[in-house]
Amino acid sequence: MSLKRKVLLIIIDGQPWRVARRLNGNLEGWVQSGAARVWKMRSVLPSTSASCYASIHTGVSPQVHGVVSNQAVYRLKQADIFGQVVAAGGTTGAVTHSFWSEFFNRHPWDFVRDIEYDEPGGPITHGRFHTMTAAGADNQMTPCDADLFATLSMLVDRFGIDYGIYHSCTLDSMGHRFGHDCVQMDNAVAKLDAMLAHFLPLWLEAGYEVAVTADHGQTERGHHGGHEDAQQDVAFYWFGGGEGPDAEVVLDQLALAPTLLRRMGADIPRTMAAEPFLSDD
Numbered sequence: 001m002s003l004k005r006k007v008l009l010i011i012i013d014g015q016p017w018r019v020a021r022r023l024n025g026n027l028e029g030w031v032q033s034g035a036a037r038v039w040k041m042r043s044v045l046p047s048t049s050a051s052c053y054a055s056i057h058t059g060v061s062p063q064v065h066g067v068v069s070n071q072a073v074y075r076l077k078q079a080d081i082f083g084q085v086v087a088a089g090g091t092t093g094a095v096t097h098s099f100w101s102e103f104f105n106r107h108p109w110d111f112v113r114d115i116e117y118d119e120p121g122g123p124i125t126h127g128r129f130h131t132m133t134a135a136g137a138d139n140q141m142t143p144c145d146a147d148l149f150a151t152l153s154m155l156v157d158r159f160g161i162d163y164g165i166y167h168s169c170t171l172d173s174m175g176h177r178f179g180h181d182c183v184q185m186d187n188a189v190a191k192l193d194a195m196l197a198h199f200l201p202l203w204l205e206a207g208y209e210v211a212v213t214a215d216h217g218q219t220e221r222g223h224h225g226g227h228e229d230a231q232q233d234v235a236f237y238w239f240g241g242g243e244g245p246d247a248e249v250v251l252d253q254l255a256l257a258p259t260l261l262r263r264m265g266a267d268i269p270r271t272m273a274a275e276p277f278l279s280d281d
């Protein structure tokens with residue numbers, strides 16, 4: 001058994017559509033050059049981080065998986081991308097906040113056991129996590145994104161993972177601290193976009209299709225969770241093949257999981273009911 005294609009999913013926590021299209025100079029440059037496509041994607045409700053992580057990977061709504069706040073963290077029952085890739089004979093990697101390990105591998109979190117693991121049986125074959133313990137407005141406790149991109153690249157080089165995910169709260173935390181109409185956020189976005197730009201070509205050369213998106217947006221004051229374009233709308237950049245919808249179509253976040261599984265050639269479970277937005281060829 002082997003998968004048809006390899007995919008990396010890059011999740012820039014809390015980056016709104018309007019900010020992505022205005023400030024991601026490298027990502028937008030690749031769209032302009034024809035190397036990537038971009039669509040607007042709308043997050044589930046609540047547009048809360050944990051709720052969105054769970055929906056991005058299971059393709060079911062918070063009303064179904066039950067993650068209705070950042071306090072509702074437990075091992076999810078629904079099938080998700082990691083499990084489907086491993087069931088298809090592939091391997092997976094995660095370089096993310098520890099919530100992803102708790103949702104898709106095991107809960108409760110054990111600092112020493114779970115901070116880093118290599119478990120051939122999956123569902124997360126190679127996990128590298130961080131907790132942001134004690135994060136707050138004065139100290140956001142986020143790792144450097146270049147280090148996280150490098151760690152994902154290490155999993156690509158060392159293990160040849162079939163599916164990998166990067167997720168970091170850097171920009172979400174910056175938005176909560178400073179809002180969006182400020183020099184701090186301008187610089188933070190530009191730096192992350194530039195860091196990503198050093199690694200993304202390596203992944204494409206290694207044969208991966210790459211998706212870059214966010215879990216949810218934020219208002220100008222840095223709020224999210226609610227029902228508003230500013231809080232829900234994010235960019236979905238796609239460096240890969242397949243026929244997609246017209247550029248003005250707004251993508252459903254619940255379609256992300258079945259779309260990536262289709263591209264990889266893994267089975268799409270019945271619980272992922274949204275129609276994939278990219279074709280198989």
Ligand SMILES: [Zn+2]
Binds near residue numbers: 048050215
């Ligand atoms: Zn978030």
